[in-house]
Amino acid sequence: MSNVGLKNWYAIYTKPRWEKKVHGLFQQRGIESYCPLNKVKKKWSDRVKIIEEPLFKSYLFVHIAEDQKTEVRFVDGVVNFVYWLGQPAKLREEEISRIKRFLGEHTDVxxxxxxxxxxxxxxxxxxxxxxxxxxxxxxxxxxxxxxxxxxxxxxxxxxxxxxxxxxxx
Known part of the structure; x- marks a missing residue:
């Protein structure tokens, strides 16, 4: 059984403060990605505003097949895959779903x-x-x-x- 078309979630390390930009570049190229955004209250001298900022600084997630890894590495702003125990860090679908549900239920995480x-x-x-x-x-x-x-x-x-x-x- 071939796993060429099988997609996995991977953690990607980006340049600092490039998470949203890289997510947009992935979308333009048709690469499925997820940039978890945390709703945070920011206070200025004249107002309080809720802004969305990346939950994981310099990280985002891509859902790709094995043969797309090279394409992902060459997207502007991508530093590399996050490695865990010598391999690109794979996440289970349930873990991505949990992050989404968690952020849907909680703010200022x-x-x-x-x-x-x-x-x-x-x-x-x-x-x-x-x-x-x-x-x-x-x-x-x-x-x-x-x-x-x-x-x-x-x-x-x-x-x-x-x-x-x-x-x-």
């Missing part, structure tokens, strides 16, 4: 780079964007719950009620 996470309690998320997903609690402080997306080597942090999870036995 923070990205925290993982240093050395310690495994904790196994939980089942019982409501919200990640409903029916299992996870491992990294930390829980009052209402802060940390969600880990392993392919990226980072975690998304959302303000979520503890009632949205239950301990697995």
């Amino acid at each position: 923070k990205v925290v780079q993982l240093v050395d996470p310690k495994p904790g309690d196994k939980v089942m998320i019982v409501s919200g964007a990640f409903m029916e997903n299992e996870g491992t609690v990294l930390t829980a402080d009052k209402k802060w719950i940390e969600v880990r997306i392993e392919s990226l080597g980072c975690k998304l942090v959302a303000y979520m009620e503890k009632e949205k999870i239950s301990l697995k036995s």
